Each structure stands twice: as structure tokens, then as C-alpha cells.
Amino acid sequence: MNLHEMLENSLWGRNLSASELSRVLRECRERPVAAGHAIVRSGEPAEAWMGLITGFGKMSIGAPDGRETTLTSIAAGGWFGEGTLIKPGRSAIWQYDAVALRDCQIALLPRETFEYLRATSLPFNHYLQKLMSARMGQFIAQMSHDRLLNSTARVARCLASLFNPELYPEPKPFLDLRQAELAQLAGVSRQRANMALQKLAEAGLIELERRGVAVLDLAGLRAYLSAS
DNA sequence: GCATTAACACGTA
DNA sequence: TACGTGTTAATGC
Numbered sequence: 001m002n003l004h005e006m007l008e009n010s011l012w013g014r015n016l017s018a019s020e021l022s023r024v025l026r027e028c029r030e031r032p033v034a035a036g037h038a039i040v041r042s043g044e045p046a047e048a049w050m051g052l053i054t055g056f057g058k059m060s061i062g063a064p065d066g067r068e069t070t071l072t073s074i075a076a077g078g079w080f081g082e083g084t085l086i087k088p089g090r091s092a093i094w095q096y097d098a099v100a101l102r103d104c105q106i107a108l109l110p111r112e113t114f115e116y117l118r119a120t121s122l123p124f125n126h127y128l129q130k131l132m133s134a135r136m137g138q139f140i141a142q143m144s145h146d147r148l149l150n151s152t153a154r155v156a157r158c159l160a161s162l163f164n165p166e167l168y169p170e171p172k173p174f175l176d177l178r179q180a181e182l183a184q185l186a187g188v189s190r191q192r193a194n195m196a197l198q199k200l201a202e203a204g205l206i207e208l209e210r211r212g213v214a215v216l217d218l219a220g221l222r223a224y225l226s227a228s
Numbered sequence: 229g230c231a232t233t234a235a236c237a238c239g240t241a
Numbered sequence: 242t243a244c245g246t247g248t249t250a251a252t253g254c
Contacts, residue, residue, distance in 0.1 A: 151231075178245065189232055194247065210240080211245070 003030050003107055006053045006077065011130075011169065015123035023116070029108040033057075039098035039106055046084045046092040048108035052076050055104030056176065059096045060184070070184040071096060072138060073162060073177075077169035082128055083135070085114055101181060134166035149225070151188045155196035156224035158186040159206065163218055175213045182213075200224070 007013040007024060016024065030053065033039050039050065039057055057074040074080055084092055092111070117124040138161055145157045159182070163171045183193035197213065200206045205221050207214040215221065 179247095180245080190246090191233085191248085192231065198247090208246095 001054055001076065003028060003053055003105075006051065006107060010051075010077065010079075011166075012079075012124055012127040015127065016117075016121060020117065020121055020124075024109065024113060027110055027113045029110070031106045031108060033100040033104045033106055035100050035102050035104075037100055039100055039104065040081070040094045042094050042097050044094050045090065046081055046094055046111070048081070048110050049079060049085055049114045050081045050098065051079045051107035051109065053105040053107050055100060056102045057098055057100045057104055058181070058185070059098050061096050068184065069187060070181070072135075072142075072167075073101075073185060074098065075162070075168040075170070078167060079131070082114075082132060085111060086118070102176070130166060134164060138164060138167065146187060151186070151192050152196040152199050153224050153226060155182065155186045155188065155193055156200055156205065156221045158182065159200075159213065159215060160218060160221040160224075163215070173215045174209075175215065177212055 004025060007021070007028065013021060013024065029048070033055075035055075040046070042061070052074050054076050056076070059071040059074065059080065060068055061071060062068045080098065081094075084094055087093075118128070141157070141161065145154050149157065159175070162168060162175060162177075165171060179193050179197065180190045182197075183190040186193060186196075188196070197206065197208055200221070201208050203220070203224075205215070205217045205224065207216055
């Protein structure tokens with residue numbers, strides 16, 4: 001997968017006119033980010049809309065005491081930063097860190113290009129609405145799960161949320177995801193995530209593998225309740 | 229009761 | 242060796 005392929009296959013790139021697409025292809029930049037390194041840093045000005053060509057990453061926020069929580073993950077084919085980028089002028093400041101969990105190839109669509117598309121392309125605006133709505137829906141679901149479900153169910157829903165096609169264009173049943181990473185995403189300790197995964201495996205919803213999880217029953221994960 | 233942190237053993241890339 | 246996983250013990254609300 002390279003930048004051009006990614007743009008031409010993306011949900012939004014497909015619907016651009018020939019001249020819009022060629023401008024995007026001309027102005028988009030690429031940058032490799034090694035696993036463990038920052039893609040964007042909280043507090044820095046947002047200069048580009050960010051896409052993941054390859055790799056896997058997370059959006060996270062650190063507390064003053066050093067603890068850290070993951071807000072959501074970012075998979076290949078996904079874009080982020082539109083919410084930050086549409087803030088006016090100098091108030092477009094990253095409100096979170098984005099960190100590469102695996103080696104990543106990042107696409108950077110400059111802010112000016114992003115603004116040009118927003119100003120001229122109705123399909124692009126429709127795409128942005130769908131993306132932002134999907135993101136909002138994900139966070140609403142996350143909040144309600146945090147408040148209403150026990151931690152095993154939260155881990156189940158968390159796994160299921162990684163299969164939203166509007167946010168993660170190419171979902172595969174095998175997730176290359178450490179238990180510690182899933183724990184941060186679900187907001188539980190690694191030990192508790194391990195226990196939850198074993199329960200979900202016993203229930204036949206997933207298969208545990210070293211360094212990852214194979215999802216066997218997505219609908220079952222989405223509907224999982226109780227069994228703490 | 230349920231979850232957290234710390235610590236340790238074990239197997240593998 | 243460093244990392245990922247599975248377990249247990251001590252502790253807190």
C-alpha cells in the first residue's frame with residue numbers, strides 16, 4: 001500500500017473530481033513513524049490532516065501523575081485530526097497525543113488543501129460529516145459502556161468497536177493487539193484485560209493468540225453482557 | 229466483591 | 242535479552 005493507492009481507494013478520495021484528486025495527490029506528504037514514537041503531540045499546532053497508510057496507532061492522553069489512557073485506536077486506511085483542523089486559525093491545537101504502536105507510514109494532507117476541499121467539495125463535506133458522526137458515536141458508546149457495563153463486557157465492546165468500517169476501512173478478524181494495549185483502550189488493568197479475554201474465549205467469541213486476538217463472533221462481542 | 233498495582237515464572241521472537 | 246502472557250499476593254473502596 002502506498003500513498004496514491006490509499007488516496008484513490010479511500011472513502012473520500014474516490015468521490016473527488018479529477019482536478020481535486022490531482023491537487024490532493026500533489027500536495028499530500030508522507031512520513032514514516034517508528035513504533036513507540038509520536039505522530040502528533042498534544043499542545044502542538046495542527047498543520048495537516050493525518051492518515052495512516054500502513055501501521056497501527058493510538059490516540060492517548062496522559063494525566064499529570066503519569067498515568068495514561070487510550071481514547072481510540074487508529075488503523076491503516078483511517079484518518080484523524082479533522083475535528084482539530086476545523087477550529088479557526090491558531091486555535092487548531094492537538095488535544096491529544098497520537099502514538100505509533102507499530103511502524104507507521106503517515107499521510108499528511110496540508111491544512112490549506114484540507115480547507116480547499118472543505119470549501120469546494122460537497123462530497124468531501126458529506127464524507128467529513130459521516131466520519132465525525134461515526135467518531136462521535138464511538139465515543140458515546142464508549143461512555144455508556146464505561147458507565148453501565150462491567151469490565152469483561154467493556155473489553156468485549158472495545159474489541160467490537162475496532163470493527164467499525166467507517167473508522168477502520170479494512171477490518172480483519174485477527175487483531176495484532178497486545179493485551180496491555182487493549183487494557184489501555186478499555187480502561188482496565190492488564191491483568192483484568194487478561195481475565196476478560198479468557199472469559200470471552202471460553203464463551204467462544206474470540207481465540208487468544210500470542211500477540212493478538214482472533215475475533216470469531218463479532219455480533220456476540222457487540223451484544224456481550226455481564227458475566228464478570 | 230471487584231479492581232488495582234507489584235512481582236514473578238515461563239516461553240518465545 | 243526483551244517482551245508478552247498468565248498468575249498470585251497485597252491493598253483499597
